[in-house]
Amino acid sequence: MGRERWSAVGLALLALGYLLAARRYPLDTLATPGPGVVPLLAGVALLAVAIWLCVTSGRVGATRISNRPPTARAELADPATTIRAGLADPATTKPAMLAVALVLYAALLPRLGFIVSSFALIVLAARLMGARGWWRPAALALGVAGAGYWLFARWLGVPLP
Amino acid sequence: MSELFVALTPANLLACFVGTVLGTIVGVLPGLGPAGAMALVLPLTIKLGPTAGLIMLAGIYYGAMYGGSTTSILVNVPGEAASVVTTIDGYRLARKGRAGAALAVAAIASFVAGTFSVVALQLAAPLVARAALAFGPAEYFAFALLGLVLLANLTGGSRAKSLAMVLVGLMLSTVGMDPLGGTVRFTFDLAGAQAGLSFIAVTTGLFGVAEVLASMAEPLAAAAVARVKFRELYPSREELRRSVPPMLRGTVLGFLVGLVPGPAATIASFVSYGVEKKVSKHRAELGTGAIEGVAGPEAANNAAAGGGMIPLLSLGLPFTPSTAVLLSGMLLMSVTPGPFLLRDHPGVFWGVIGSFYVGNVMLLLLNLPLVGLFARVATIPQQYLMPAVLVLCAVAAYSDNNNIFDVWVMTAAGIAGWAMRALDWSPAPLVLGLVLGPVLERSLLQALTIARGEVSGLWASGPALVMLAAALITFVVPGLAALKGHAS
Numbered sequence: 001m002g003r004e005r006w007s008a009v010g011l012a013l014l015a016l017g018y019l020l021a022a023r024r025y026p027l028d029t030l031a032t033p034g035p036g037v038v039p040l041l042a043g044v045a046l047l048a049v050a051i052w053l054c055v056t057s058g059r060v061g062a063t064r065i066s067n068r069p070p071t072a073r074a075e076l077a078d079p080a081t082t083i084r085a086g087l088a089d090p091a092t093t094k095p096a097m098l099a100v101a102l103v104l105y106a107a108l109l110p111r112l113g114f115i116v117s118s119f120a121l122i123v124l125a126a127r128l129m130g131a132r133g134w135w136r137p138a139a140l141a142l143g144v145a146g147a148g149y150w151l152f153a154r155w156l157g158v159p160l161p
Numbered sequence: 162m163s164e165l166f167v168a169l170t171p172a173n174l175l176a177c178f179v180g181t182v183l184g185t186i187v188g189v190l191p192g193l194g195p196a197g198a199m200a201l202v203l204p205l206t207i208k209l210g211p212t213a214g215l216i217m218l219a220g221i222y223y224g225a226m227y228g229g230s231t232t233s234i235l236v237n238v239p240g241e242a243a244s245v246v247t248t249i250d251g252y253r254l255a256r257k258g259r260a261g262a263a264l265a266v267a268a269i270a271s272f273v274a275g276t277f278s279v280v281a282l283q284l285a286a287p288l289v290a291r292a293a294l295a296f297g298p299a300e301y302f303a304f305a306l307l308g309l310v311l312l313a314n315l316t317g318g319s320r321a322k323s324l325a326m327v328l329v330g331l332m333l334s335t336v337g338m339d340p341l342g343g344t345v346r347f348t349f350d351l352a353g354a355q356a357g358l359s360f361i362a363v364t365t366g367l368f369g370v371a372e373v374l375a376s377m378a379e380p381l382a383a384a385a386v387a388r389v390k391f392r393e394l395y396p397s398r399e400e401l402r403r404s405v406p407p408m409l410r411g412t413v414l415g416f417l418v419g420l421v422p423g424p425a426a427t428i429a430s431f432v433s434y435g436v437e438k439k440v441s442k443h444r445a446e447l448g449t450g451a452i453e454g455v456a457g458p459e460a461a462n463n464a465a466a467g468g469g470m471i472p473l474l475s476l477g478l479p480f481t482p483s484t485a486v487l488l489s490g491m492l493l494m495s496v497t498p499g500p501f502l503l504r505d506h507p508g509v510f511w512g513v514i515g516s517f518y519v520g521n522v523m524l525l526l527l528n529l530p531l532v533g534l535f536a537r538v539a540t541i542p543q544q545y546l547m548p549a550v551l552v553l554c555a556v557a558a559y560s561d562n563n564n565i566f567d568v569w570v571m572t573a574a575g576i577a578g579w580a581m582r583a584l585d586w587s588p589a590p591l592v593l594g595l596v597l598g599p600v601l602e603r604s605l606l607q608a609l610t611i612a613r614g615e616v617s618g619l620w621a622s623g624p625a626l627v628m629l630a631a632a633l634i635t636f637v638v639p640g641l642a643a644l645k646g647h648a649s
Contacts, residue, residue, distance in 0.1 A: 003584055004584075007584050007586065011325055011329070014329070014332075018332055018347075021347060022346075022347075025339075025344060025346055029614060030609055030614035030615075030616065031609070031610065031613045031614030032610060032614075033605075033606045033609050033610065034342070034344075035339035035341075035342050035344040035346060037605075037606065038331075038335060038598075038601075038602040038605065038606070039332070039335050039346065039347075042328055042331045042332050042335065043332065045328050046325060046328040046329065046332065049321055049324050049325045049328060050325065052321055053319075053321050053322065053325065056321070091378040092378070094377045094378070095374040095375070095377045095378050095579055098373070098374060098377060099374060099572075099575075099576045099579070102370065102551070102572045102575065102576070103572060105555070105568075105572075106555075106565070106568045106569050106572045109555070109559075109565060109568060110565050114556075118552045118555070121548070121551060121552060122548040122549065122551070122552060123548075125373070125547065125548035125551055126544050126545060126548045128377065129376075129377055129543060129544035129547060129548070130544050131542075131544040131545065136545070137548075140545055140548065140549070141548070144548070144549045144552055145552065148552055148553070148556055151205075152204060152556050152560060155208075156204055156205065156207075156208050156560075157208075158204060158556070158559070158560040158563065159563055160556070160559065161559075161565065
């Protein structure tokens with residue numbers, strides 16, 4: 001199954017989950033429509049579009065796959081190969097590592113405070129993006145975290161954690 | 162009208178200057194676009210107050226259109242999607258040793274188109290606003306629906322995928338309190354979600370964090386920038402003469418395209434280039450370094466930016482991510498754009514329009530002598546720039562409601578936006594679905610209530626009928642064509 005179809009399946013599942021969650025909101029009548037009307041319409045519409053995408057992407061995907069060389073076809077057909085290739089690809093691993101760092105940042109921000117957690121995030125992000133050594137990323141992190149705190153917390157009065 | 166001069170107060174001039182400089186830098190930098198940058202500085206602009214704050218945001222918006230051309234011409238790297246087409250002839254002109262002339266023509270074309278679009282905006286926006294006073298919920302529903310359908314058609318790529326993204330945005334807009342009854346929906350007992358998903362958090366995630374993650378996947382090498390001396394910034398008489406017709410065509414085309422929902426500035430630049438390839442006297446030279454290939458598209462993308470302000474200022478409906486951020490900024494400053502903006506906040510309305518005039522002059526004066534300096538911004542290594550952007554995104558998201566929940570929303574939107582880019586799904590329709598969702602829901606429910614449950618009440622008035630018919634035709638005709646294509 002190609003990426004397009006996987007995306008469409010994901011959207012269909014999202015629509016179904018949303019419709020399930022929307023069941024608790026009343027529809028009432030057309031003259032006094034309730035808070036469940038628009039969620040119902042939006043969920044059903046997304047489900048319909050996802051099914052349409054699933055059906056049509058299959059056709060497009062089949063055409064595309066049949067035009068590829070046999071080895072490429074075999075790779076596309078084997079999801080384990082695709083996942084292994086993705087995990088080994090720096091184009092996927094580096095952003096994935098930064099995504100994990102961002103989740104940690106959001107979790108640690110209220111506990112460690114803005115300056116410490118932002119310092120750590122900037123150093124880590126700069127190193128992941130290819131900055132050499134520690135001094136430059138650390139100086140950048142200190143400057144941005146310090147200036148950011150002064151600008152937003154002190155000058156603009158944003159109560160940063 | 163005398164409020165136009167509000168833009169000339171020292172505070173507003175400074176806001177305009179900072180906005181245009183920031184916008185030019187954002188335009189020069191590949192990656193971070195005007196919507197993301199405007200969302201980043203939103204906390205700063207709130208401190209400035211409505212008029213100066215909105216002038217700064219607007220300055221970033223049209224400054225980015227100016228700056229986008231600089232790197233397109235000098236290094237063949239478009240700073241903005243709207244400047245992609247400028248690389249074709251702009252970079253070839255630079256390689257012929259005419260970089261200075263191309264930059265000057267791009268700046269002049271941007272100035273001419275920007276000024277024209279402001280004059281048209283100044284004349285049209287109050288008229289549209291007055292006409293919109295007669296709009297009821299049914300008309301607003303029809304207009305928002307037409308806008309979203311057009312958007313799905315024009316965003317580029319698959320129409321069904323754009324429509325799906327609009328619907329996901331609409332679904333996200335239902336999180337929090339429903340616009341009429343006050344029922345809290347889809348919050349899953351998270352206190353931070355009760356006010357709805359922060360638009361700023363979603364925008365900074367989709368356009369800021371996702372951009373940083375994407376830049377890690379495909380790191381851009383620091384660009385080598387050719388030096389352009391000030392005395393080289395003079396186009397020859399022949400180049401100027403040849404630039405005028407495409408500049409004028411691009412201006413009118415761009416303004417008209419700007420009124421239509423979608424990535425108007427990008428579409429306008431491509432349409433202008435296409436028109437030049439058909440009608441220009443020198444069409445055979447296009448693609449080899451013709452000045453028409455710079456003048457037309459650069460005029461078009463600036464005029465489109467002005468055109469896009471009309472639905473925002475006069476109807477309160479934004480049709481591009483950048484104008485959506487501007488709307489969000491207005492709402493945060495307790496200014497509601499729409500038909501009543503001119504009546505309730507004339508200073509803001511005319512101040513922003515006046516700042517467009519001032520901004521255009523400022524950009525022309527800044528861009529020509531400082532072009533080398535702006536181009537050097539593109540040489541800042543990404544590994545030092547992007548981590549700083551990440552933290553600014555987090556601050557912008559947090560400061561919307563001073564709530565850590567919004568940082569989580571930004572993180573989730575950023576990761577989702579990165580995945581969407583990797584899978585070739587555009588985030589722009591999602592953002593507009595999110596911002597237009599409450600308008601659509603409120604107007605639909607109000608229209609049904611007014612019509613006492615009669616669905617025909619949605620198309621009972623002439624304007625609503627025309628807009629719904631247009632939406633239906635726009636939706637059905639390409640769908641039928643696609644079905645026919647699949648069948649054959």
